[in-house]
Amino acid sequence: MAHEHGVDHLGPLPAFMTPGDGVVPFVTPMGDKMWLVRDYALGRLVLADQRFSRAEATKPHAPRFNDSQPAPDAVMSMDGADHARLRRVVSGAFSTRRVAALAASVEGLTDERLDALAASGPGADLVEGLATPLPLSVLCSMLGIPPEDGGIFRNWVEVLFDISASTPREKSRRRLELVDYMGELIERKRHSADEDLLTGLITAHDAGTLSQGELLTLGLSLLMAGYETTVGQIGLSVLALLSDPVVHADLRARPEILDPVVDELLRLTPSTPLSFPRVALEPVRLGAVTVQTGEAVVVSLLHGNRDTTTWERPEGLHPRGHDTPHLTFGHGVHRCVGAPLARLQLRIVLERLLRRFPDLRVADGPDSVVWKEGLSIRGLARLRVDW
Template sequence: MGHDHGAELGPMPAFMAPGDGVVPIDTPMGDKMWLVRDHGLGRQALADRRLSRAEATRPHAPRFNDAQPAADAMMSMDGAEHARLRRVVSGAFSTHRVAAMAPAVERLTDEHLAALAAAGPGADLVTGLAAPLPLAVLCSLVGIPGEDGAVFRNWVEVLFDISASTPREKSRRRLELVDYMGDLIERKRSRADDDLLTALIAAQDQGQLSPGELLTLGLTLLMAGYETTVGQLGLSVLALLSDPAALVGVRDRPEALEPMVDELLRLTPVTPVSFPRVAVEPVRLGDVTVQPGEAVVVSLLHGNRDVEVWARPDGLHPQENDAVHLTFGHGVHRCLGAPLARLQLRIVLDRLLRRFPGLRLADVPEPVVWKQGLSVRGLAALRVQW
């Protein structure tokens, strides 16, 4: 679910008073940027080719935080180079390919729910479901052997943690992960597996990818789809449990689930702010002209709650509006993994509420614990009972 993100973590931030759609901010790194808070201007900024992702990765470009993707990652590229890499992997996330994964996602979800039920009647949904499920799905999609899953998860969680692990530990884990991926690619060359990594190896053999691009793409797809999906699952269940009317509506009417998934994505996106983009020529955004060299970030949280677009933006009100939220981004960098993220969210909510119709927040002092120091929003714990 490789979202276009790059923001701090935490509960829903306090919103600024309505005003200009584009405002100057000082970033956590001490640089100056333009923050877009308007839905329409956000869509414009995310799709404008004059606002460059590649320029934002240059050494002296303004930075939002230190959790930005590498310059050779697909989400850091512009133009023909970006389009070429995206074309190579897009088939893995086609509607047909994702739909074919549904039975496996359902089976994995049911296995985790059965384990929760056996250990119940209460549980932490993050450690028991929201964290292990996306990892298992991604390992299946990319072609990571099941026995390697636990080791891989430890590597990824260290890399995503921007405060709790030291830079030296991060560097060591990153090198270990690169070594692992390189070894796995070599092992898969002699096999005929039906997975994404095998398809990428074939693309490299046909000259569509360099060896370095193959390695980076494999790592990018795994890492972009893991922490974002973990966070989105936890945030979505929390939003439903915090709104009794919405919870009952979805539980009693299965047909209401599809629009509710979209509304949950709108209301509580795991990615609050887009990756920065740097202007390569003057760009007019509302009342502001962004000058060459200046950076822009789009607040997906603000755009998804624009009062000009949604009459009741602060609650779960599916089917009141068919406007498209910004959670998966917009334009050429729109999240490739969006169909897979939606599939997991829909299946998890459906199975979870049917298995535990009395699901509610646990009656404990701290049922909800927010993760700290990640580049995406998410929960460290979501304690429930049934």
């Protein structure tokens, strides 16, 4: 689907995500009924309230949103002590200090991609040339996955995140292939002296902190959650910035506003439009409706970030940012553990991209901006630019 740049950057959205009341019922792609929360304050309540369970939402009898949901033993599918235990295992690797130490590596990988773009230009597809390969390289390096295996992962992960273009049987086959590969890689790394994140997970397993199943699922979850979302976020953010000539020029003139601009881009055009479903453990009043025990709720992060009762001129890109925290990385105990890494990559990409190509602009033509469709993650299939 081609999208004319210079207009709102929501892209193709299902009918139930059009503007409307704060809490509304809808039917999921799987045919189940859920509640959609589009209000910022109510969304924060659902994301942090222990009366709404992630673990219950993974049970066989629970309403289902689509067939691309995380496994029951994934960290994002657990509650309480089990969730806290798995989160502790990985949180240190994504601390502000540890992520800051990755900056030089991310800068180097970004410069390699920009060199390749410059050599083949002028003009390029930023999705294929930058937004897709960079997060994959960063994650493979961080986890300790051989660079030559990156292409394999890209094909596997893109099928698993797809909602409509691949069949459940195809997704099941790819999941088994991923698990087999990760199991083989873990066995190889068990006898190495590497200092990557996957080796750290193996150490936690050998110490009894993780089961074998949790070790496999956690390794895969970190790779999958950090790849497609960051690919989408880079493309969406560059498009939004290039479509706002005032902020674009302001950022080039005043690089010191980069951090609030990055935060605004995350708020305005998140690659993750919806939270994972949560199931009510008891009746809970949300605005004008009562969610009954056993009913499922999904929070629209996209709409919460544009709530007119919370944000001043919410559709605009404000170079000085907002004091109110956005919902793009979630809220509460399930807030995205990889948020510092995603923010770092986006910041470095924008800083070096605009410095390298100060006259960067979206290319002319109706097919310069093409949206991905049928995915649980928002993103672009193509973003052609000139300089």
